[in-house]
Amino acid sequence: MNAEYLIKMANQIALNLAYEQDPERRADMVAGHIRKFWEPRMIEALLAVDPAHPDLSPCVVAVLTRL
Amino acid sequence: MIGYFDPKTDRDLGTPASLSTSLITLEIDGEQVQVPEGTSVMRAAALAGINIPKLCATDSLKSFGSCRVCLVEIEGRRGYPASCTTPVSEGMVVRTESPRINKLRKNVMELYISDHPLDCLTCPSNGNCELQDMVGVVGLREVRYGLSVSNHLHLPKDTSNPYFTFDPSKCILCSRCVRACEETQGTFALTINSRGFDSKISAGANESFMDSECVSCGACVQACPTATLSENTVIEFGQAEHSVITTCAYCGVGCSFKAEMKGNQVVNMVPYKDGKANRGHACVKGRFAFGYATHQDRITQPMIRDRIDQPWRTVSWDEAFQFAASRIRQIQAQYGTNSVGAITSSRCTNEETYLVQKLVRAAFGNNNVDTCARVCHSPTGYGLKMTLGESAGTQDFDSVEHTDVVMVIGANPTDAHPVFGSRLKKRLRQGARLIVVDPRQIDLLKGPHYQADHHLQLRPGTNVAFINAMAHTIISEGLEHSDFIAQRCDQAAYQQWLSFISDSRHSPEATEAITGIPATELRAAARLYAQGGNSAIYYGLGVTEHSQGSTMVTGIANLAMLTGNFGRPGVGVNPLRGQNNVQGSCDMGSFPHELPGYRHVSDSSVRQLFEQAWQVSLADQPGLRIPNMFEAAIAGSFKALYCQGEDIAQSDPNTQHVEAALGSLECLIVQDIFLNETAKYAHVLLPGATFLEKNGTFTNAERRIARVRKAMPPLAGKEDWQVTQGLAAALGYTMTYQHPSEIMDEIARLTPSFQGVSYARLDELGSIQWPCNDEHPLGTPVMHEDSFTIGQGQFIPTEFVPTEERVNGRYPLLLTTGRILSQYNVGAQTRRTANVAWHAEDVLELHPHDAEERGINDGDWVGISSRAGQTVLRARVSSRMQPGVVYTTFHHPFSGANVITTDNSDWATNCPEYKVTAVQAEKVTEISKWQERFRHLDSYQRQLLSESQAEA
Ligand code: SF4
Ligand code: SF4
Ligand code: SF4
Numbered sequence A: 001m002n003a004e005y006l007i008k009m010a011n012q013i014a015l016n017l018a019y020e021q022d023p024e025r026r027a028d029m030v031a032g033h034i035r036k037f038w039e040p041r042m043i044e045a046l047l048a049v050d051p052a053h054p055d056l057s058p059c060v061v062a063v064l065t066r067l
Numbered sequence B: 001m002i003g004y005f006d007p008k009t010d011r012d013l014g015t016p017a018s019l020s021t022s023l024i025t026l027e028i029d030g031e032q033v034q035v036p037e038g039t040s041v042m043r044a045a046a047l048a049g050i051n052i053p054k055l056c057a058t059d060s061l062k063s064f065g066s067c068r069v070c071l072v073e074i075e076g077r078r079g080y081p082a083s084c085t086t087p088v089s090e091g092m093v094v095r096t097e098s099p100r101i102n103k104l105r106k107n108v109m110e111l112y113i114s115d116h117p118l119d120c121l122t123c124p125s126n127g128n129c130e131l132q133d134m135v136g137v138v139g140l141r142e143v144r145y146g147l148s149v150s151n152h153l154h155l156p157k158d159t160s161n162p163y164f165t166f167d168p169s170k171c172i173l174c175s176r177c178v179r180a181c182e183e184t185q186g187t188f189a190l191t192i193n194s195r196g197f198d199s200k201i202s203a204g205a206n207e208s209f210m211d212s213e214c215v216s217c218g219a220c221v222q223a224c225p226t227a228t229l230s231e232n233t234v235i236e237f238g239q240a241e242h243s244v245i246t247t248c249a250y251c252g253v254g255c256s257f258k259a260e261m262k263g264n265q266v267v268n269m270v271p272y273k274d275g276k277a278n279r280g281h282a283c284v285k286g287r288f289a290f291g292y293a294t295h296q297d298r299i300t301q302p303m304i305r306d307r308i309d310q311p312w313r314t315v316s317w318d319e320a321f322q323f324a325a326s327r328i329r330q331i332q333a334q335y336g337t338n339s340v341g342a343i344t345s346s347r348c349t350n351e352e353t354y355l356v357q358k359l360v361r362a363a364f365g366n367n368n369v370d371t372c373a374r375v376c377h378s379p380t381g382y383g384l385k386m387t388l389g390e391s392a393g394t395q396d397f398d399s400v401e402h403t404d405v406v407m408v409i410g411a412n413p414t415d416a417h418p419v420f421g422s423r424l425k426k427r428l429r430q431g432a433r434l435i436v437v438d439p440r441q442i443d444l445l446k447g448p449h450y451q452a453d454h455h456l457q458l459r460p461g462t463n464v465a466f467i468n469a470m471a472h473t474i475i476s477e478g479l480e481h482s483d484f485i486a487q488r489c490d491q492a493a494y495q496q497w498l499s500f501i502s503d504s505r506h507s508p509e510a511t512e513a514i515t516g517i518p519a520t521e522l523r524a525a526a527r528l529y530a531q532g533g534n535s536a537i538y539y540g541l542g543v544t545e546h547s548q549g550s551t552m553v554t555g556i557a558n559l560a561m562l563t564g565n566f567g568r569p570g571v572g573v574n575p576l577r578g579q580n581n582v583q584g585s586c587d588m589g590s591f592p593h594e595l596p597g598y599r600h601v602s603d604s605s606v607r608q609l610f611e612q613a614w615q616v617s618l619a620d621q622p623g624l625r626i627p628n629m630f631e632a633a634i635a636g637s638f639k640a641l642y643c644q645g646e647d648i649a650q651s652d653p654n655t656q657h658v659e660a661a662l663g664s665l666e667c668l669i670v671q672d673i674f675l676n677e678t679a680k681y682a683h684v685l686l687p688g689a690t691f692l693e694k695n696g697t698f699t700n701a702e703r704r705i706a707r708v709r710k711a712m713p714p715l716a717g718k719e720d721w722q723v724t725q726g727l728a729a730a731l732g733y734t735m736t737y738q739h740p741s742e743i744m745d746e747i748a749r750l751t752p753s754f755q756g757v758s759y760a761r762l763d764e765l766g767s768i769q770w771p772c773n774d775e776h777p778l779g780t781p782v783m784h785e786d787s788f789t790i791g792q793g794q795f796i797p798t799e800f801v802p803t804e805e806r807v808n809g810r811y812p813l814l815l816t817t818g819r820i821l822s823q824y825n826v827g828a829q830t831r832r833t834a835n836v837a838w839h840a841e842d843v844l845e846l847h848p849h850d851a852e853e854r855g856i857n858d859g860d861w862v863g864i865s866s867r868a869g870q871t872v873l874r875a876r877v878s879s880r881m882q883p884g885v886v887y888t889t890f891h892h893p894f895s896g897a898n899v900i901t902t903d904n905s906d907w908a909t910n911c912p913e914y915k916v917t918a919v920q921a922e923k924v925t926e927i928s929k930w931q932e933r934f935r936h937l938d939s940y941q942r943q944l945l946s947e948s949q950a951e952a
């Protein structure tokens, strides 16, 4: 699946949970949301993204290791 | 089998019920009668089985006392008081008949008849005329005045309305129509012109009905005791001979109707008095727009084709099922189990929706099922579940009668939920206060005898900043309901939220620059909401269809908890649902991550329950949501889709993207009543049945489960649940339901909130609001009474994150989309009725300032472009819009409104952001490229369809 599409969605989730100020807890919440609502092939495609990808928000980079 | 439901009472008791609890005893014709204080003598007599003659009284309207045919004798009182306007009193002794009373009544009737055309035998109301009945009851035998004196028999008919005719020569000036338009509908379109002999009912200022304010709700037609206001179908077909009680299939109000039938023909639809959602009222769609059911465009036979550029082949049901099933199995063999999925419909019944998700989970073997609620109210499910624990509105519609402050956010009830709109306006006329939060000037803002206290005209896309400012104001001014918060809400969550919301970045002064709402106005509105008594929030798609739809729903729930507005009549959080069964389709497990009853697929104990019942093992990972299905289709990993009763090619955003996705499917199975836009990309076309042709249930916006009853056989031979069952059998998964009641029994067994629901129970109670279980055997009108479903209410911080869809030099305007009264959703049904008289095409509304800047005049062709695409619509210059904001509807496919909407979506649920698109508008002379292609494809696919039908 198109990586840009998934990166945009993941970033958007991270942004909307930004009220959680502890970065660890916030990454957990984002990962939890993704596990709850994303179909496995979407998660796989997100995991295939290079963590150095310039569009990934720092929070989502931390999420990658939690999925 | 057609099941008839026998209504408990359909008698007109003359005047409305009194709500008083203290009882009065009186004597009527020698009988002791006990009734609530405030009851009229007429109603008391009717309750005792005595029908006092009447003409101007009817129990849906306040009594008026003009016809004088209802007079009675009361011991100790002089004269002959009108029984409809005389309230009962303790010990009263009433006589309803005597030679003197009869003589007076005869005189009254004689006067009416002397000015009435005596063509009863050929009159459309023959057999259903109250004037005729009363003449019979009083025994009038001669008319002394004759017809030679001046009369009104020459007055011309008004046939301007496509659905009813006004024949003033038959009018008895009882003013029931005038009062129905005022009291029931709240439009005030009718008046009695001048006085005495020249008096005449007129729409507006002597206009035709069509040119007046009339919204064609039909309340006046229903109230008229004579043939003066008659449905054209009754004039054409005559009086019905039986009726079937059923539920409207248009909007989420879920009005209850009597389908008045003659054999298999619907003569007219009469809103059912005992229907708890509508209390005997209806709108132009449900009451009149049923002609689509017998429209010549209906698909009547299953059809298949190998490729979408081939003509359709008409086949038997069996061949269609085999063809579809073998394609699905081939695709799964080649691309994997997860390469197929389905979309359930919010227009189909609960039972049908349940079966489609069961087919996906049990026969396809995955969770790739979603519903069109994805594109409208999925954020409601998310936000309310996270904060309160249940994905549904908290009240019944009756609740509004106890509301002191109504806050309507991003909803347009007078157009999109008309019957609720009327009930709301009634409450506003009684003095409830109103706050409207909407970028547009909506009709609700001002009506006869009321006016909104505040119109917070925010910029599209700034909802969350607004709701945060409301909460901030309430906190900073100390207006929160501390006891409620302490007793009912989670304290840790509240403290976290409190420190979030107290920050000055949420103050109205700080958010004013974002929302455009003046801080003083917002503060005043917040005070009113917090301190005005029972405050209720009603919201619509203007809340959900945003990139922060879920956040906004959460913010609304926070605000209601903060002010203690939960758990009793008059308060709460009330989503106004778009389509008739949005609530039901969500309840029934249409979401890819949830089994019926909103239970996550990863919960092994829930899975086990269904695995045992369905005799299969179930996938434990969420499936694809609709937008994800499109992405996967384009990426090549999603190849087959079964789409029941939805037109995703027209209703979903970014049409060209959707078309690309549909075009890349190897098997698209469409089940619908018409060749819709989606069907143009289909390989299998399965004819659907309208709500008149099947049994089942719908669940409306107040969680009310109501029966849909079959009034005529399905045109193509199968109800929709039977079609799904046939497809399942061809896939090798057998379902053996004989009747939808058996499907409901299974739902009740497997879903705690439906535990007490059955068809027998629904017949008994009329309708049931879930949860219905041992604790609430009669259902639950008001939720969260003593505690929230989740236990302690959860405050959740709601950070405002501006949408990426922002205006810039290239796209300087914001486009927002909406609905209008006479058309419904993608319009497939309403466009095939006379409702087009009100809305023949979608137009672009824009502010005079924006129009002038671009040299655009009313009626010009305007090209609207966004980064997703371009389309052309006609302009309507209107100051309902703010400068910089333009508006359109998407009821007609050719308009291509969704060609311009983008695939931006809600962060939590992927609900598309229909309400905000950055666009440019300019004057053009020809249609857009997309529209040209659309025209071409449309005529090509229609040709393929007619070729197949010629063959058959
Ligand atoms: S149809 Fe409805 S709006 Fe029109 S005049 Fe009658 S009651 Fe009023
Ligand atoms: S039109 Fe019908 S309801 Fe209205 S005043 Fe005349 S008779 Fe009565
Ligand atoms: S469309 Fe809605 S308001 Fe109108 S009759 Fe049907 S359910 Fe009622």
Ligand code: FES
Pocket (backbone or CB within 6 Å): B053, B054, B055, B056, B057, B064, B065, B066, B067, B068, B069, B070, B071, B082, B083, B084, B085
């Ligand atoms: S019915 Fe009582 S005055 Fe007309």
